[in-house]
Amino acid sequence: MKFLDEYRNYKYIFALTKKIDQMVTSPLSIMEICGGQTHTILKYDLESLLPDKVSLIHGPGCPVCVTPVELIDKAIELALNPEVILTSFGDMLRVPGSEGDLLLAKANGGNVKIVYSPLEAVNLAKENPEKKIVFFAIGFETTVPAIARSVILAKNNGIKNYYLLCANMLVPPAIEALLANNQSKIRGILAAGHVCTVMGLEEYEQIAEKYQVPIVATGFEPLDIITGISMVVEMISKNINTVQNEYSRAIRKEGNQNAKKLIFEVFQRVDREWRGIGTIPKSGLHLNDKYSDYDAEKIFEFRSLPKGKKEGLCIAGEILQGFRKPNECVAFGNECKPEHPLGAPMVSSEGACAAYFRYKFKQARSFT
Amino acid sequence: MEQEKNTSNKINLSCPLPITNYDKILLAHGGGGSLMHDLIEKLFLRQFENPILNTLHDGAILEIDGLKIAFTTDSFVVDPIFFPGGNIGSLAVFGTINDLSVCGAKPLYISVSFIIEEGLPIEELWEIVQSMKNSAELANVKIVTGDTKVVERGKGDKIFINTTGIGIVRPNLNISPKNCKPNDIIIINGRIAEHGIAIISKRQGFEFETEILSDSAPLNGLVEAILETSDKVKMMRDPTRGGLASVLNEIAISSGFDIMIEECAIPISEEVKGACEILGFDPLYVANEGKLIVIVAPEDAEKVLQAMKNHPYGKDSAIIGKVMPETNQTVTLKTIIGTTRIIDMLSGEQLPRIC
Numbered sequence: 001m002k003f004l005d006e007y008r009n010y011k012y013i014f015a016l017t018k019k020i021d022q023m024v025t026s027p028l029s030i031m032e033i034c035g036g037q038t039h040t041i042l043k044y045d046l047e048s049l050l051p052d053k054v055s056l057i058h059g060p061g062c063p064v065c066v067t068p069v070e071l072i073d074k075a076i077e078l079a080l081n082p083e084v085i086l087t088s089f090g091d092m093l094r095v096p097g098s099e100g101d102l103l104l105a106k107a108n109g110g111n112v113k114i115v116y117s118p119l120e121a122v123n124l125a126k127e128n129p130e131k132k133i134v135f136f137a138i139g140f141e142t143t144v145p146a147i148a149r150s151v152i153l154a155k156n157n158g159i160k161n162y163y164l165l166c167a168n169m170l171v172p173p174a175i176e177a178l179l180a181n182n183q184s185k186i187r188g189i190l191a192a193g194h195v196c197t198v199m200g201l202e203e204y205e206q207i208a209e210k211y212q213v214p215i216v217a218t219g220f221e222p223l224d225i226i227t228g229i230s231m232v233v234e235m236i237s238k239n240i241n242t243v244q245n246e247y248s249r250a251i252r253k254e255g256n257q258n259a260k261k262l263i264f265e266v267f268q269r270v271d272r273e274w275r276g277i278g279t280i281p282k283s284g285l286h287l288n289d290k291y292s293d294y295d296a297e298k299i300f301e302f303r304s305l306p307k308g309k310k311e312g313l314c315i316a317g318e319i320l321q322g323f324r325k326p327n328e329c330v331a332f333g334n335e336c337k338p339e340h341p342l343g344a345p346m347v348s349s350e351g352a353c354a355a356y357f358r359y360k361f362k363q364a365r366s367f368t
Numbered sequence: 369m370e371q372e373k374n375t376s377n378k379i380n381l382s383c384p385l386p387i388t389n390y391d392k393i394l395l396a397h398g399g400g401g402s403l404m405h406d407l408i409e410k411l412f413l414r415q416f417e418n419p420i421l422n423t424l425h426d427g428a429i430l431e432i433d434g435l436k437i438a439f440t441t442d443s444f445v446v447d448p449i450f451f452p453g454g455n456i457g458s459l460a461v462f463g464t465i466n467d468l469s470v471c472g473a474k475p476l477y478i479s480v481s482f483i484i485e486e487g488l489p490i491e492e493l494w495e496i497v498q499s500m501k502n503s504a505e506l507a508n509v510k511i512v513t514g515d516t517k518v519v520e521r522g523k524g525d526k527i528f529i530n531t532t533g534i535g536i537v538r539p540n541l542n543i544s545p546k547n548c549k550p551n552d553i554i555i556i557n558g559r560i561a562e563h564g565i566a567i568i569s570k571r572q573g574f575e576f577e578t579e580i581l582s583d584s585a586p587l588n589g590l591v592e593a594i595l596e597t598s599d600k601v602k603m604m605r606d607p608t609r610g611g612l613a614s615v616l617n618e619i620a621i622s623s624g625f626d627i628m629i630e631e632c633a634i635p636i637s638e639e640v641k642g643a644c645e646i647l648g649f650d651p652l653y654v655a656n657e658g659k660l661i662v663i664v665a666p667e668d669a670e671k672v673l674q675a676m677k678n679h680p681y682g683k684d685s686a687i688i689g690k691v692m693p694e695t696n697q698t699v700t701l702k703t704i705i706g707t708t709r710i711i712d713m714l715s716g717e718q719l720p721r722i723c
Contacts, residue, residue, distance in 0.1 A: 001638050004645065010705040045707035107392040116572065116647075222705055339396075339403055349648075359709040 003249075007221030008044075016226045017049045023233045027053045029185050030232055031178070031322055033171060034192030035062030035350025036220045042355035044222045054229065057185075057322030058352035060174055060277060061192050063139045064095050065320065065344035065351045068273040071167045072097035074302055075136045078165065079110035081300070085128065087121040088136040089143070090114045091348040096341055118150035125154065125162035134296045137164045142194045144168050144285060145259035148266040151287070151294050163296040166286045169272055171195050172203040173283035178321055179211040186322065188232035190218040190225065193247035198263075200255025204243045212241045219247035266291050275344055276317030316343035319352055326356040333357060400610030400655075401714035423544075424622075426467040426606065429537060436537035438473030440464060443530040449496070451570045453562075453582030456529055457496035459657060461503035461511075462586045463608070464533040469591040470604040470660065472543045473535030475507065480531055481515040485524035496527065507586035509533070538595060545622035547602040550693035553669035554627065557590060557660045557676050558583065558684035559635040560612050564654035565643045574646075578639050585658030590681045597675040600665035607659050610714055613652040613699065615661060617713040620697045627699045629689030629711070652701075653714050663691065 032038060038058045041047060047056055060066055076097050079086040086102070093102040093112065106112040111131075115121050118135050125133040137147045147164065154162040171192060178184055191204055196217040208215045214235035218228030228246045235244065245251050263285070272284025287295045313331035318324045326332055326345065336342040338354050345351035349358070396403045413421065420428045427440030442463045449456040461478065468475040480500065484493065504511050562583040569580055587606060594601060603623075607615035612634070620627045636651055644651045658681060664672045669687060676682035699711040 001641055001645075004641075008704050013705050043709060044703050044705055045709050048707055049705075103394050103396065104390065104392065107390070107394050339401075339406075358712055 004221065007219070007223040009223060012223050013049065013226050016223075016230045017051075020054065020226075020230050020233050021051045023230075023237050024051050024053045025237070027055070028187040028233070028236060029055045029057050029322070030188045030190065030229060031057040031059045031186045032190040032218070032225070032228075033059040033061040033175065034190075034195070034220070035065070035348065035352075036194070037190060037192065037218065037225055038062070038352050039350045039355050040220055040222060040225055042359040045359070046222060046225055049226070050229065054233070056229075058319070058355075059178070059322065060274065060320040061140065061171065061195075062345065062348050062350040062352070063143070063169065064089075064092050064348045065316070066169065066174075066274040066277065067092070067095065067138050067167050067344070068275050069098050070273070071136075071165065072101075073099075074297070075134075075165055076100065076102060076105045076110070077302055078134050078296065078300060079105040079112045080108065081132075082111075084132045084134055084300075085111045085113055085124060086134050086136060087113045087115045087118075087124065089116075089138065091350075092136060092138055094341070095344050095347045118147045119153065122150045122153050122157075122159060122162055125159050126157070129161060132161050132163065132299075134163045134165055134300075136167065138167045140169055140171050140192070140195050141198045141263070142192075144267065145198060145256070145262050148262040151266050151291055152262070154294065155291070160293075163294050163299055164287060165296040166267075166284075167272075168267070168285040169274070170269070170283050170285065172199075172207060173280050174274060174277070175204075175207055176211075177277070177280045177283075179207065179213060181321065183323065186213065188236055189213060189215045190228045190232065191215050191243075193217055193219040193224070193250060196245075196247065196255065197250045197252075198256050198259045200260075201243050201245065201251070201253050202255075208241050208243050214241050215243045217243065217245050217247050217251050219250065274320075276314075276320050278317075312342065314343035316345050316353075319345055326353040327360075329353070399714065400608075400614055405713070425471060427471045427473070427533075429471060436473075436539075438468050438471040438535045438537050439533075440467040440471070441530065441532040442467060443528060445525065445528050446567065447525055448567070448570050449492070449526050451582055452566045452579050454584040454657075455496055455499055456527060457498075457500040458503040459582075459584050460529040460531045461500050461507070461509075462584050462657065464531040465507045465509060466587045466606045466608075466658075466660075468533050468535040469586075469588040470606050471535075471537065472541045472591070472595065472604070473537045474592070475509045475533055475535040475588050477510050477512045477535075478504070478531050478533040479513045479515075480511050480529065482517070483524055483528040483530075484516065484518050485526050486518055486521040488526050493527070496529075503586065507588055509588075541595070543601060543603045545603050545619050546624075548619070548623035548625060548663055548691050549602070549665075550625060550691055551666050552602055552663050552691040553666050553687055554616075554629065554689045554691070555662045555664065555669065555673055555676065555685055556607075556612070556635065556688050557587075557662075557679075557682040558658075559637050559640065560607075560656055560659060561636060561640050561644065561649075561651035561654035563608075563657040564611070564649070565640050565647075565651075567655075568647065568649075569643065574643070576639055576643060580637075580639050580643060583656055583658035585681050587658065587660050587681065590660060590676065590679045593675050593679050593682075594662060594672055598664060598668040598672050600668040601672065602663045602665065604663070605661045607656050607661055609655050611651070611653040611655060612659075612661070613650075613711045614713055616699045616711065619661075619663070620699050623691065624695055624697060626692035626694040626696055627689060628692050628702065628708075629699070630702045631704045633686055633688045635684045635686050635688075652711060666690075
């Protein structure tokens with residue numbers, strides 16, 4: 001298929017891995033930020049093509065994985081409210097809250113609908129004036145423009161039964177938090193191509209400068225990722241700490257101005273808890289005062305929720321920060337599997353644990 | 369009274385509710401993945417078990433007075449009931465015909481049960497019935513008994529259809545995963561994932577440049593052509609719900625061997641590949657309704673492939689992989705860039721990814 005097959009061409013990939021092999025002299029770790037990139041790395045087993053000295057750390061860029069438990073619990077509560085139809089992107093449905101997930105809420109009579117776009121949720125609100133339609137707004141900068149558009153659309157059309165449960169997050173503050181951590185061994189970063197397509201590269205230039213680390217905005221096909229790694233390795237070898245653009249077929253330096261305008265028309269930056277990592281300043285987006293009538297957290301009353309229970313054996317936080325690999329967790333493949341995840345990275349196909357489980361480490365397939 | 373209490377205690381003790389991870393049925397329990405297998409193993413099989421059921425084939429093989437009969441049943445709840453390339457009626461007829469066919473049987477008779485929701489337009493029912501008649505004629509089977517129930521509006525979803533079928537197994541035929549040996553060749557009769565993508569496109573109102581049609585088709589003629597060509601066919605399966613990946617995993621488990629398939633050998637149309645990229649689906653896990661996987665001894669692979677290619681429902685047949693000597697019961701895929709990865713069973717439904 002055009003625009004895909006070219007980026008899955010093994011000849012180009014092998015030529016680049018050879019080049020990487022020649023350039024690397026000492027061990028180094030590179031973090032790919034986005035879960036989509038992690039998925040490709042595992043799906044094509046790209047690590048097997050890299051020299052042993054290069055190790056990849058799978059970053060926190062899987063939005064469902066880092067959505068805080070408290071908001072999932074609120075979503076479940078809304079789903080069970082008979083007045084509400086809770087809408088969400090599909091892979092949010094299996095993410096465990098403190099008790100159960102949205103699929104279970106659905107089985108318990110909750111009204112949960114999967115949508116591909118928040119605009120579908122607005123249509124649902126139009127078609128069901130007697131119901132309150134809540135969209136569980138998750139995702140990074142990639143999903144936010146359409147979510148902002150949905151709120152504006154609702155406002156312009158006088159739709160008063162559409163609300164957001166805001167859980168959107170911003171990537172650069174999380175990268176900063178990871179780099180600021182003393183334990184960090186990250187020598188280079190593959191930034192998430194789609195996020196940069198929306199936001200541009202400016203924020204990343206500041207990070208590269210401040211933390212003296214090379215960053216390559218990278219796409220999602222195997223050749224993109226190997227090219228991104230090759231560019232980072234070359235920058236490390238030449239001690240260049242700037243931002244380069246591997247995904248130039250989609251990213252413009254200034255990003256998508258219209259999308260950015262939409263986002264900040266509707267949202268403001270707030271502190272946000274990242275599941276497994278902690279609260280990161282100014283890393284979330286919440287409806288601003290002008291659009292606060294659409295804020296589900298203001299409109300609905302929530303029962304006082306138990307403080308998110310400890311996740312026991314799960315070491316998701318350490319995995320999302322790159323300190324440990326999924327298969328180093330004692331629960332991996334035992335207590336924790338895609339059909340009963342203990343932590344969110346085992347849920348979405350973009351979560352590092354699920355990707356490892358699916359593509360690398362098959363455990364005994366016992367049904368007992 | 370005392371005795372009654374004891375008896376009920378005893379019943380409770382001998383039939384404890386099996387421990388599962390969920391206390392309610394989720395949609396994913398019907399998704400063809402490992403949750404459904406869990407349900408079958410823990411709830412159904414433990415209560416119903418007998419040597420015939422335990423084989424967990426698409427159909428049961430019964431021996432009655434020396435005659436081998438294949439017997440199968442399937443319920444159809446597809447939404448939408450009309451989709452590009454077919455409707456719930458043709459699907460119900462072909463589905464049961466195909467389950468009988470892959471047992472190596474010649475399908476003969478089927479039953480049809482309708483559960484209809486109050487308010488279904490008679491015209492739609494008529495269209496479904498017409499297409500069932502045509503489908504049965506096309507496959508040369510007879511619909512010989514049936515049942516009709518109507519449920520209140522809201523208690524069903526337009527129409528559900530159950531079909532049950534019987535057929536005669538060809539004499540001296542022995543097809544079973546147990547016959548698979550290392551180096552046996554795996555052939556598929558055409559392009560994958562078309563049914564699932566046709567359904568979801570229609571359901572979601574997606575429009576692609578070329579309309580993607582369901583591959584729903586009767587496989588009995590193709591199976592006949594294959595079995596006439598070779599007596600070295602080890603087993604056949606139709607990869608429906610759960611897709612190619614789930615069926616290959618089932619074959620790996622029941623044969624005891626590993627399976628290796630090659631990504632670039634698997635037939636798939638550009639449209640379906642594109643739709644899967646957009647929707648975030650892995651085509652290996654997307655449903656088919658007219659596909660057949662054949663495992664055959666290497667010496668007969670080429671002639672079986674030719675016979676399949678000569679049949680209208682096998683024009684795009686291709687060799688996609690082989691049975692491996694290892695006994696981890698794992699399915700691996702050689703990717704388009706030459707690396708390998710494991711293809712595991714799907715755990716529940718495929719959920720669309722967000723970005």
